Amino acid sequence: MSDSTGHHASHATHEVHEHIVPVSTYVTIFVSLLILTALTTGMAWVDMGRWNLVVALVIAVCKALLVVLFFMHVKYNKGLSRIALVAAVFWLGLLITFTLSDELTRHWEINPLPWAGAILPMFRHLIF
Amino acid sequence: MSTTATIDHAPGAPAEPQINYLNARYGVRSWLLTLDHKRIGLLYLGTITVMFVVGGIAATMMRLNLLEPQGALVEPETYNKLFSTHGIVMVFFFLVPSIPATLGNFLIPLMIGARDVAFPKLNLLSWYIFATACCLMLYVVATGGVDTGWTFYTPYSSLHSHTDVFLAAMAVFIGGFSSILTGMNFVVTIHKMRAPGMTWFRLPLFIWAMYATSLIFVLATPVIAVTMFLLMLERVLHVGIFDPALGGDPLLFQHMFWFYSHPAVYIMILPSMGVISELITAFSRKKIFGYSFIAFSSLAIAVISFLVWGHHMFVSGQSVYAGLVFSVLSFLVAIPSAVKVFNWTATLYKGSISYEAPMLYALGFIGLFTIGGLTGLFLASLATDVHLNGTYFIVAHFHYIMVGGAVMALMGGLHFWWPKITGRLYPDLWARFAALVIFIGFNLTFFPQFILGYLGMPRRYAMYPAEFQALNVLSSAGASVLAVGYVIPVIYLIWSLRNGPIAGPNPWGAKGLEWTTQSPPLTENFVKTPIVTEEAYNYETAPEPEVARV
Amino acid sequence: MSEAATVHDNPTGFSHQFEDLEQQREAGRLGMWVFLATEVLFFGGMFAAYTVYRSLHPMAFDIGSHLLDVRFGATNTAVLICSSLTMALAIRSAQTGKKKGTIIWWLVLTMLLGATFLFLKFRFEWYHDYIEHTIPGFGFHNLPQWGANAPQVQMFMCFYFFMTGLHALHMIVGIGVLAVLTGMAGRGKFTSQYFAPLEISGLYWHFVDIIWIFLFPLLYLAGGRYPH
Numbered sequence: 028m029s030d031s032t033g034h035h036a037s038h039a040t041h042e043v044h045e046h047i048v049p050v051s052t053y054v055t056i057f058v059s060l061l062i063l064t065a066l067t068t069g070m071a072w073v074d075m076g077r078w079n080l081v082v083a084l085v086i087a088v089c090k091a092l093l094v095v096l097f098f099m100h101v102k103y104n105k106g107l108s109r110i111a112l113v114a115a116v117f118w119l120g121l122l123i124t125f126t127l128s129d130e131l132t133r134h135w136e137i138n139p140l141p142w143a144g145a146i147l148p149m150f151r152h153l154i155f
Numbered sequence: 156m157s158t159t160a161t162i163d164h165a166p167g168a169p170a171e172p173q174i175n176y177l178n179a180r181y182g183v184r185s186w187l188l189t190l191d192h193k194r195i196g197l198l199y200l201g202t203i204t205v206m207f208v209v210g211g212i213a214a215t216m217m218r219l220n221l222l223e224p225q226g227a228l229v230e231p232e233t234y235n236k237l238f239s240t241h242g243i244v245m246v247f248f249f250l251v252p253s254i255p256a257t258l259g260n261f262l263i264p265l266m267i268g269a270r271d272v273a274f275p276k277l278n279l280l281s282w283y284i285f286a287t288a289c290c291l292m293l294y295v296v297a298t299g300g301v302d303t304g305w306t307f308y309t310p311y312s313s314l315h316s317h318t319d320v321f322l323a324a325m326a327v328f329i330g331g332f333s334s335i336l337t338g339m340n341f342v343v344t345i346h347k348m349r350a351p352g353m354t355w356f357r358l359p360l361f362i363w364a365m366y367a368t369s370l371i372f373v374l375a376t377p378v379i380a381v382t383m384f385l386l387m388l389e390r391v392l393h394v395g396i397f398d399p400a401l402g403g404d405p406l407l408f409q410h411m412f413w414f415y416s417h418p419a420v421y422i423m424i425l426p427s428m429g430v431i432s433e434l435i436t437a438f439s440r441k442k443i444f445g446y447s448f449i450a451f452s453s454l455a456i457a458v459i460s461f462l463v464w465g466h467h468m469f470v471s472g473q474s475v476y477a478g479l480v481f482s483v484l485s486f487l488v489a490i491p492s493a494v495k496v497f498n499w500t501a502t503l504y505k506g507s508i509s510y511e512a513p514m515l516y517a518l519g520f521i522g523l524f525t526i527g528g529l530t531g532l533f534l535a536s537l538a539t540d541v542h543l544n545g546t547y548f549i550v551a552h553f554h555y556i557m558v559g560g561a562v563m564a565l566m567g568g569l570h571f572w573w574p575k576i577t578g579r580l581y582p583d584l585w586a587r588f589a590a591l592v593i594f595i596g597f598n599l600t601f602f603p604q605f606i607l608g609y610l611g612m613p614r615r616y617a618m619y620p621a622e623f624q625a626l627n628v629l630s631s632a633g634a635s636v637l638a639v640g641y642v643i644p645v646i647y648l649i650w651s652l653r654n655g656p657i658a659g660p661n662p663w664g665a666k667g668l669e670w671t672t673q674s675p676p677l678t679e680n681f682v683k684t685p686i687v688t689e690e691a692y693n694y695e696t697a698p699e700p701e702v703a704r705v
Numbered sequence: 706m707s708e709a710a711t712v713h714d715n716p717t718g719f720s721h722q723f724e725d726l727e728q729q730r731e732a733g734r735l736g737m738w739v740f741l742a743t744e745v746l747f748f749g750g751m752f753a754a755y756t757v758y759r760s761l762h763p764m765a766f767d768i769g770s771h772l773l774d775v776r777f778g779a780t781n782t783a784v785l786i787c788s789s790l791t792m793a794l795a796i797r798s799a800q801t802g803k804k805k806g807t808i809i810w811w812l813v814l815t816m817l818l819g820a821t822f823l824f825l826k827f828r829f830e831w832y833h834d835y836i837e838h839t840i841p842g843f844g845f846h847n848l849p850q851w852g853a854n855a856p857q858v859q860m861f862m863c864f865y866f867f868m869t870g871l872h873a874l875h876m877i878v879g880i881g882v883l884a885v886l887t888g889m890a891g892r893g894k895f896t897s898q899y900f901a902p903l904e905i906s907g908l909y910w911h912f913v914d915i916i917w918i919f920l921f922p923l924l925y926l927a928g929g930r931y932p933h
Contacts, residue, residue, distance in 0.1 A: 047800055048793075057790040061783060067922055068779045071930040079929035083922035091915045098793045098911045107346065108738040115742035118374045119749035121461055123756050126410040129465065129477035130757050264722075271722035273732045339739045347732045348722070377743045381750035388867060392842030396754055396863050401856040407757055411750055684724075 046103040056097045063090050165580055167659025167701035168674075175578065175675040190275035191678050196261035197576070198282050199252060206248040206289055209296065213241035215638065218600075218631040224621045234617035235302035236318065242305025244296070247327050248289055250561055251419060254426035255372075256285070256337055258568050259365050261576060263341060265669035265676060266359050268350025268685045273343040281336035288330035295323045304615060306416075309397040309408040313389040321390040328383040331376045334422075338372025341365055350668070352687035356450070359667055359691055360443065363450040364429025367457035371418045371425070375461070379415035382408065406472060413464035421460040424524075424556060425453060427564030428495055431517050434567050435499050437665040438514035439506025442692040445498040452491035459488040466535055470544045478537055485535035492528055496521060509704040511663075512586030516567030519594045523559030527552055530605065545615075548608025554601045566593070566644065573648065574658035578675040580702065581651040585643065587705075593640035599633025664700035666692055718899045730901050737905040741912050748871065748916055755864050755923065758857070765854035767928030769861025772839055777830050778925040781822050785914045788818035796907045799890075799900035808890045808903075812883055815910070819880045823873060831866075840866060865924055872920060875913045882906050 067086040075082060096102040101109055164170065172178075176193045186194060217237050220228040229237065260278065264271050272278050295301065301323045303312040312320050345366050349358070386408075389395030397403040436443050443449065465473060465481030499521055508514070530552040533539045543549060574580055603626040608614075612623050619627065661670040672681055689696065723729040759766045795811030831840070838846035841863045847855040886906055889895065895903060 045800065048797065050794070050797070053790060053793050053797070057786065060786045060789075064779060064782045064786065064921075067926065068775060071775070071926040074929065074931040074933070076929075080922075080927050083926050084919075087919050087922050090918045094789060094911050094915050094918070098789050099908055104734070107735050111735070111738040111742045112745075115374070115745035115749075118461065119745055119753070122378065122411075122414050122746075122749065123753045125462070125465065125477070125480075126407070126414075126753055126757055127760065128480060129406065129410065129468075129474045130404070131760060132474040132476045133472075135474065135476060269722065273722065274736060275720075275722060335740075335743050339736055339743070342739050343732050343736045346735060347728060373739055373743050374746060377745075377747035378750045381747050384871075385751070385754075385867065394841045394845070394859070394863065396758070396860060396867070398860075401860040401863070402758075402762065403860065404757070404761075407754055411754065414750075679721075 046100070048097065048100070048103070052097060056093050060090055060093055063093075162654065163656035165656045165658050165662055165701050167661065168657040169659070173673055174677065175673065176678040177578075177675050179678050188279075190271070190279060192260050192264055192272050192275065192278060193576075193676065193678075195275075195278050195282050196257050196259075199256040199260060199285070202282070202286055202289055203249050203253055203257065206244050206292075209293065210241050210244035210249055211638070211641075213237045213244065214634070217241060218634040220617060221619070221627045222631050224619050224624050226617045229617070231617040232302065235304075235615070236300035238615055239302055239304050240296050240300045243301070243323060243327070244292060245557075246305055246416075246419070246423075247330055248292055250423040250557060251330075251334060252285060252337075253423070253561065253565050254430060254568065255341070255365065255368055255422070256282075256333075258361075258430065258565075258572065259337075259341065259368075259426060262572065262669055263344060263362065263365060264348070265575075265672070265680055266362055266667060267345065267348060267353055268668050268681065268687065269344065269348040270679045270681070270684075272340045273348060274340050277336050278340055281333045281340070284336070285330060285333035288326045288333065291322060291329065292326040295319050295326060306412060307383075307386060307408075308412075309386070309389075309405050310399050310403070313386055313395065313397050313408075314393075321387055324383040324386045324390070328380050328387065331380040331383070334372045334376045335380075338369040338376070341369040342373065345369075350685050350687055353668075354687075356447065357687055357689075357691050358450075359429075360432035360446065360449050360453075361426075361429035363453045364425045364432070367453040368422055368425045368429075370454075370457050371422050371460065375415040375418040375422075378411060379419075382411040382415070385411075406468065409468050409471060410464070413467045414461070417464040417467065418457075418460045420553070420556070421456055423561045425456060427520065427561045428453070428492075430564045430568040430571075431499060431520050432495075433665075433667070434513045434517035434571055435502050436692045436694070437571065437663050438511060438517070439503050439508045440664070440694045440697065441502055441506035442690075442694055443498065444501035444504075445494075446691065448494055449498050452494045455491040456488065459484065459491070463488050463535075466540070469537055469540045482535055482537050486532065489528060489532060489535075492524075496525055496528075510587070511570075511583055511705050512581075512590050513567045513571035515587055515590040515594075516563045516570065519590065520560055520563045520567065523555050523563065523597070527555030527560060530555065543608060545613055546608035547604040547612050547614055550614050551601045551604035551608060554604070559597055559601070563593070563597075566590070569648075570644075571663070572669075573651070574662045575669055575674050575676070577652055577655075578658055579651045579655035580658050580662060581647050581655055583702075583705065585647045589640055589643035589647075592643065593637060596633050596635075596637030596640045600630050600637050601633070603627075603630045603633070659701045661698055662701045664698050666694060666697050718894070718901075726898065733901045733905050734908075737908045741908060744875075744912060744916075748868075751864070751868050751871070752919070752923075755868070758860060758864070759927070762854070762857040762860070763928070765851075765857030766861045768851055768854055769858045769865070770925060770928045771930075772834075772837075772858075772862070773865065773925050774830060774833070775925050775930060777825055778921050781825050782917060782921045784818050784822045784825070785917050788815045788822070789911050789914045791815040791818060792907050792910045796900065796903045799895040799903050800897060802897035805890050805893055805895070808895060809887055812887045812890060816880050816883045816887070819876055819883070823876060823880075826869065826873060834862075868920055868924065872913065872916055875916070879906075879910050879913055882909070 063086050067083055070082055071079065095112065101112065176191055186198065189195060216228060217234065220226050220234055226234065260272070299318060301316065301318040301320050303316050303318070303320060307320070307324065345362060385396060389397055394401065395403070397405065397408045399405070432443060432449060463481055463485040465477055466485045469478050530548070534543060534549065534552060570581065570586055607623055607626050610623065612619050658674045660673050668685055668687070671685065719726055720729055723732065791811050791814040795808055795815060798807045798811060834840050835843065838844050839862055841859050845859055845862070847859070851858050883906065886903060889902065
């Protein structure tokens with residue numbers, strides 16, 4: 028946690044120091060984003076079967092990271108903003124993962140292995 | 156203001172009336188346009204009290220109906236609307252905002268040494284959003300209510316119910332934004348506005364609890380919002396993602412609903428636990444046992460609460476494998492709560508204990524919450540839940556935690572901080588009497604329901620087999636005692652506003668920054684920003700109580 | 706002072722509950738990030754539902770995906786990326802103390818790009834879907850070649866409209882916020898020391914862009930556009 032001693036009192040005219048991102052950086056990121064958009068659109072016409080979706084999502088994550096790190100300044104502002112974002116994405120992951128753990132396993136058969144049914148009687152036999 | 160000649164002054168109370176947040180400005184506009192977190196807390200207190208009465212009336216009618224096996228008062232269709240109204244109003248419009256929006260709003264800036272919350276205008280906006288949602292819900296209730304249960308399960312709620320599900324869902328949707336704004340405000344306030352010297356580990360445990368609660372507000376509430384939004388769309392378009400005709404899965408609704416609603420129950424109990432930590436230390440005049448354990452257990456509860464929602468769906472058709480995982484995790488979530496109970500008990504040990512009303516509520520909480528929590532373990536077990544799900548055992552379980560826990564903590568906290576909020580003392584004899592009546596009434600109402608559930612009486616039924624009548628009558632009788640118990644504090648607390656003895660800054664001799672400032676506080680809380688130099692709950696340096704101990 | 710206890714206009718931009726402007730700035734930024742976290746979960750709920758149904762009905766969702774026009778989807782993605790650039794430049798021009806005309810120029814450009822996005826979506830994509838009877842709840846028409854997949858194709862279209870509709874709603878709000886900021890810039894409110902409203906609105910705008918960055922591949926490209 029940042030700010031371990033609480034914010035010290037200073038008068039309201041305290042200078043605000045902020046990292047100023049050069050225009051060239053913004054333009055580079057912008058061009059990269061356009062290239063990645065063209066890439067993901069083009070890749071849709073390549074037959075990769077199930078991997079089409081994976082590739083598309085990976086590219087989307089890259090684009091999102093570029094926006095987050097540079098346009099939203101997360102690269103330059105360390106600390107809580109990163110934690111907030113990571114936590115939100117992680118929590119969404121919990122929702123998706125646990126819901127899928129139900130939806131995708133609903134039709135799993137309960138087939139105990141042949142020897143599994145023998146375990147409990149064996150224990151009883153050994154103990155009593 | 157009453158003349159000082161005829162009103163008692165507690166020792167330590169100022170001789171002359173002082174300027175404070177209540178008398179700094181007068182008039183309806185100064186309240187409706189206030190940016191003061193303390194006034195906003197009181198606005199919330201008024202609103203949730205109204206909703207509590209509405210939910211309580213629904214409960215009264217339900218318990219009256221259950222006096223007879225064939226239903227004594229209403230038709231089954233009406234009974235369905237009654238339990239739905241009771242659930243929706245009590246959960247979304249009373250319990251979820253209760254301690255956070257009232258005591259949280261009032262106390263957080265005071266406890267951390269700040270002048271206000273980070274975003275006062277958003278704070279006021281959150282109350283207006285909440286009040287709008289309440290008005291909408293009251294309109295729904297007045298025009299016939301809904302009969303879906305507070306859980307709004309599809310496809311009944313989305314396609315088949317003839318009641319106004321759309322507006323009820325919208326009321327919950329709108330109310331959710333009030334929670335989100337409150338949570339945002341608290342997170343930023345606690346991170347950024349602590350006074351100099353107020354490190355994280357010097358914070359009162361109420362703040363830790365409120366912080367953990369705010370994390371849940373922020374992460375869980377948006378999911379219920381989108382779920383209600385989708386339900387609203389389906390009601391209007393007559394087609395949607397929960398529509399079975401399109402292959403929609405009713406269980407998906409339940410997953411999304413409970414992803415919020417299980418953490419929501421921790422929204423309801425975590426702040427209560429924070430209050431109890433404050434009460435136990437103040438009335439045993441002793442440093443809390445295991446401060447960091449309690450602090451971290453609040454965070455642990457907040458995190459683990461998101462991993463257990465499937466335990467509401469064990470018998471709904473959910474996969475057995477998912478059920479296994481949720482069951483194990485549900486056992487895990489009990490551990491941090493148990494840690495707190497152990498630590499509170501250890502705090503009491505060798506403490507200098509007194510039995511004022513707030514302490515009675517706190518002690519009652521520990522016992523009743525423990526019962527409620529332990530019965531949760533029966534329900535976390537897949538094998539027993541199969542038999543107990545859908546019965547009164549569940550009803551008793553959650554009422555022990557919600558009413559025996561959360562409401563008792565709210566009452567205890569209101570009494571404890573009443574002198575700070577109003578500058579007046581209430582008559583402690585009546586307060587202790589009311590606490591006792593509430594405790595007895597509560598147990599008479601809800602303990603029989605454990606037995607009824609165990610014996611197999613289903614919940615949400617307007618009628619029941621004749622052999623259950625005795626226990627039902629006992630439960631309804633208990634409810635009438637409980638109702639009386641809730642009315643008594645309303646009377647003496649309102650009485651105290653004009654006629655109670657004037658309180659000093661620290662009637663209980665408690666530790667905490669809120670007790671270092673006048674009662675009631677100034678609008679900007681402190682004359683000078685406090686500087687914190689000692690650990691929390693350092694009762695060795697605590698002042699003597701201004702009122703005699705009991 | 707009790708004067709701060711009611712809503713009033715604050716000419717200097719500094720709010721009295723804070724100790725100084727830097728604390729106010731940090732608090733504002735953290736507040737917006739926490740709000741964006743809530744938005745991740747708000748949209749995320751729908752993403753979760755979409756993921757579930759897509760896993761269960763991949764073929765039907767593929768058919769549904771082919772009902773969407775990739776050209777408009779890709780163009781709109783590019784439009785939003787441009788708008789993120791112009792937004793970042795608007796903030797930067799305030800931060801570097803440029804005159805208010807520059808800030809207003811970049812803000813107006815951002816709004817125009819946002820409006821372009823909405824125009825392309827509503828006038829071309831949604832109107833086309835309306836004509837073709839592929840809007841659920843508005844005369845949805847099953848095509849015979851969908852066969853048994855027809856109900857889930859309609860389900861896909863439900864998701865398409867709900868998700869892009871919610872996104873469009875957020876864009877409309879964003880354009881409204883930008884209009885307010887343009888007004889503030891016109892009145893000379895922003896200096897190199899005080900541009901927090903621009904910064905935190907920028908965070909919101911970039912976030913709405915990111916949502917679309919995920920919506921485009923998930924809705925338009927998911928099943929692949931190769932012949933199959």
